[in-house]
Amino acid sequence: MNKKRMQPWPYLLIAPALLFVASVIFVPVLNAITMSFQNYDLRRPQNIGFTGLENYSAIMIDREFWSSLGNTVVWVLLAVSLQFVFGFIFALLLNKPFRGRGVIRSVSLIPWVTPGVLIGLMWRWIFDGNFGVLNDLLLRAGMIQEKIPFLSQTTTALPSVIVAIIWQGIPFFALMLLAGLQGIPGELYEAADIDGASGSQKLFQITIPSLKNTIYVTTLLRIIWVANSVDVIYNMTEGGPAKSSQTLSVYIFLKGNQLNLGYSSAMAVLLAIMLSLVAVPYLRQMFRQN
């Protein structure tokens, strides 16, 4: 009898937290999904109403959507893979004892804690075709003969923005992987040394397998964050020139900013589905490995 009376208490006690989470996460998500099936354009409030799959069918023939999706794929693949490679190298360096390591570890976090808007503005000036420090360095080094308008050419705008986001994301990988490296027992390396293992054998047979879960989680998080990132791109190029650096999240932001919330919600839902298609098998693989 007593046991039965106790049953509601746990639910009642977590109810406030659940209600809070529901109100700030699930309600907006459901709202966005609902809007994606509506002609929800605040510029024409008299026409708001359910239109079924109209937004989705319009997206399928929207060339800007497909070019933005293509840019997103390039953006995510290059940004996350290079962030990982440089972050991993950096983590391996920071894992070695040397003088001033503590200071470098702290300073290396600066790109990660700097707001995306500031990073965008900062790199916009670094890449500036008239006064940018990058052009100045390249000219002084004799690597170029005349200044390159990095952000003004369709061929160089997206790569320039990718450099900025790589710079931002390296500390995240470095920090997470460094924590993983410090959790690898030293005995494994000692045993490998006794067995005469080379450096690369230790890297591929001990270090990387031991970091597998960290690599899975950090890479997945970065894929999602980078795919959804707007601030750095928008502040560097606004998606231009001629939409050459416009990713899907920037396109969604612009459409939302133009008050066409139905269309932008539909694109956001599609982006969420596409990210889920990446994330679910990824997580399944990770748990299977465990």
Place this chain on the structure above:
Amino acid sequence: MKKTFSIFIAVIMCIAIFTACGGAGTAPAPAPAPAESDSPAPEPTPEAPESAEPVTILHWYWSDNDSWTAAMEENVADFNATNDKNITVVLEAYPWDGGGFSENLFTAAMGGGGPDTAQFKLTATPLFTANNLLVDLESYVNGWDKKDDINDNIYSIMRSAHESNGLYVMPFCTQILYVYYRPSMFEAAGIGIPQTYEEFLAACATLTRDGTYGFGMRGAANGHEPWGSFIQAAGGDFTDFTSADAVKGMQDYLDLFNNGYVPPTAPSDGFNEIIANFQSGLTAMVVHHTGSFQGMVDIFGDDVSAFQFPGGKGRWTSMGDTNNVIFEKAENKEAAFEWLAYLAAGKGQEVWTVGTGNIPVSTTVQNLDFFQENRFYKASIDGVSFAGIFPIRDTTTEFITSAWPANTQAALLGQVTAEQAMAEMQKVLWDQ
């Protein structure tokens, strides 16, 4: 005891969350009085009897800096002390926040809250009027004794924001674009101030020399304003971007880039870049308004001046606007108009424009020495009679933030022709 306490805490928290969530969503919004919104506003008369009842007007405005706040507070203090109708204005200041002010104003008004009167950007008119939030000011202005103190062109611009040509906003102040130039560079190149559009194009070529470019072109978002001067000077207009004259204006614009008369970074140059290029001496001319003149004078002293963009077949310069509106929810609209009239042509106009450096809409204030003896204010005022705005439609934001930069950049980079770029822009702005 512990159990009782935990039950109590849990219940209290649940109630608090329900109350918080429900408070915003379910509170009955005070609906605008239908009788007021449906019937024409009564004709105000200058001799209207004093209202015995005290009236409070809540006014929202955005403050860009301390001088804006000081000027508005001075105006409110003076108006509250001197008006003879027992009106008290209460101020609430908000940041402009890149347009967030308009969004917050809209959200507040749609929720039944918000102010009685507010500072307002003309471009927001369709959104607010589509939701029946604003008072038509036509009859109030017609009955106002200082109506003619404001140039007819400004009223026309205000009216153009609404499809029925209704006057929903009260003019307050403007920012009119003009051309900054370096007299020393003109002298070195042996040319004078261009008097015609053709001379202006020729000046861009002549001034391009010794590492200096003739003109600072803004190819990123919001570059449509200086671009519009080229289109109109070539004889085009904004109702048909595909006309031969409009396409010629676009081609002239593209040729400045193709011929190297503007920096190669032009397709992505925004406000900061064009100002930096001019201030560093990289460009000889740039289009902007009085908001940047103090910085220019600090750097160049007398070696910077201004002229209005010259005319060709047509003449146009962009007018940035700051206006005021009355909301339908305002209980005493006559009192609200009294306050807006004070700001538009009374002492409030002088205090505000002199204090903030904005261009007055009142002709009387424009003629003050403060404005006439400053070469930059003078250049702005010179443009009042032909200044204008882009067509305000529900597609304008999309045009400004997306269609214009994307298509202009594509044309600058040779991906499309001038005709193709203009046709794409026509599609977006005019749904054609």
